[in-house]
């Protein structure tokens with residue numbers, strides 16, 4: 001079995017993952033309105049940022065009010081994972097819940113951990129009433145979770161994709177060898193008092209061709225092991241890199257070639273609309289007569305009635321199945337009772353080692369997600385590498401605040417449709433991942449005007465639902481590519497503004513910002529350059545450019561004890577028009593704002609909450 005040497009035991013691979021939790025790069029999934037608006041859904045740098053930490057910014061605090069979150073574990077999970085969860089959360093282990101019981105409990109839970117036996121349907125997300133933030137799948141296959149519904153409800157789904165790979169591969173090999181030598185049937189026969197040496201003559205594996213369908217983590221590990229048994233291994237996988245297969249001596253072939261030339265076919269693809277029932281009457285008909293099939297992937301990839309027909313006809317000599325379309329299958333299942341079929345009750349991942357690894361892997365991911373970290377195993381959010389999140393963190397705050405500012409400048413009844421975002425950067429477009437920036441702009445725009453909670457999971461979906469068309473434009477900036485962005489501009493097209501000074505030459509509401517010393521700044525409103533840090537609240541005044549204006553407005557604010565934290569004046573032409581941007585810590589009362597509006601040189605003003 002020399003071919004096995006390079007593979008890592010699942011638990012060892014897992015333990016290498018543990019230190020990755022620090023530094024924590026974060027993305028909170030707490031609905032802003034379930035606690036306070038300041039529990040924002042955004043990225044955060046906990047420890048390593050050379051710039052201001054987002055978690056230091058009160059408006060972006062992620063940690064909850066101190067109450068422990070509740071995690072519902074609906075299927076048996078390894079003790080090590082439960083221990084880890086208990087350090088952070090109240091853990092409710094409730095197994096064998098009916099769909100109704102699950103729906104009744106879920107609105108009291110912040111996270112749900114399942115294996116393959118719990119169906120996490122749209123009804124579950126609906127019943128959660130916005131509280132459920134994370135679904136953790138303690139394993140690989142997420143076909144039992146309604147991902148579309150999870151995304152619509154802004155609920156992150158994470159899985160544990162690596163810790164049971166070896167267990168599943170070993171089970172595939174166990175089924176292959178047991179089937180070839182009739183181990184299960186012979187065992188049952190002996191226990192029934194028989195001694196049937198002639199009946200259970202098997203077939204040899206050495207020199208036989210094995211087709212691996214789906215050359216991913218499990219498939220490739222099965223391939224290694226089968227080569228160690230002296231089999232000739234080929235594989236079909238439309239998405240697998242040929243060099244990965246070549247490296248372990250496996251040739252990637254077409255679907256037709258794989259199924260028509262093999263003595264054994266082992267299935268290792270996910271269940272998707274494309275792979276559903278891909279083994280059916282037609283495909284069985286193309287197989288070599290007497291082929292043997294192993295399935296440790298998902299029952300649904302086989303049309304089980306067609307398999308029974310193929311077994312009866314002898315087209316398929318034997319099948320070894322760990323997974324079924326309906327689990328558990330009906331008691332009278334012809335497939336299960338077929339004498340040429342070997343079955344196990346979905347045991348692929350069920351080794352002590354794999355279950356411990358999976359439990360820790362999923363507990364880590366769920367705790368991390370509840371703490372606001374972006375899980376590396378998120379399945380319904382874009383994968384943003386930790387280092388990218390780290391360097392973009394202050395720009396994420398900037399993006400959200402620009403969105404928030406822009407939407408507050410819209411006059412009531414305008415209806416926002418077109419949003420243009422212009423990124424000015426010295427980076428090659430491929431080196432700047434703007435998905436998360438775009439999500440933050442959507443969050444900034446949508447949250448102040450709706451009851452929705454927006455995060456990286458549902459930002460694009462939310463924008464689409466609200467009919468927002470977002471276009472992104474890149475402008476090359478002749479600066480250092482070390483700095484990811486020079487500026488971000490948010491344009492809202494075809495809208496009226498409650499502050500005419502915010503309208504650019506092209507007729508859009510336009511705001512622009514930059515990050516200076518790690519702090520987001522507003523640098524342009526309409527056509528007026530300003531320079532004000534985006535913290536607290538902002539008053540924008542458009543006035544005739546003349547001496548004494550700063551003092552007059554400052555005095556009015558001082559009368560109400562409103563503290564100015566920043567002030568900047570931008571002009572188009574000297575002694576013509578200017579915009580005064582004033583950052584204030586407190587929200588001025590109506591009378592104070594009215595007095596500002598009554599200063600004769602002030603043509604318009606607006607108060608904006610950041």
Ligand SMILES: NC(=O)c1ccc[n+]([C@@H]2O[C@H](COP(=O)([O-])OP(=O)(O)OC[C@H]3O[C@@H](n4cnc5c(N)ncnc54)[C@H](O)[C@@H]3O)[C@@H](O)[C@H]2O)c1
Nearest residue numbers: 141168214215216217218237239268269270296297348349
């Ligand atoms: N029986 C068990 O207990 C058990 C344990 C672990 C995994 N699994 C199942 O095994 C399967 C594989 O898991 P994995 O961890 O290797 O996943 P993986 O994502 O690493 O590999 C799946 C592979 O299938 C390929 N694929 C997708 N569509 C295909 C198609 N139409 N034809 C051929 N290949 C296709 C993908 O390109 C990928 O390489 C999944 O269905 C998973 O749920 C079962």
Ligand SMILES: O=C(O)[C@H](O)COP(=O)(O)O
Nearest residue numbers: 115116138139140141349
């Ligand atoms: O997809 C998986 O990880 C396996 O099918 C294991 O499922 P289980 O966790 O229900 O054993």
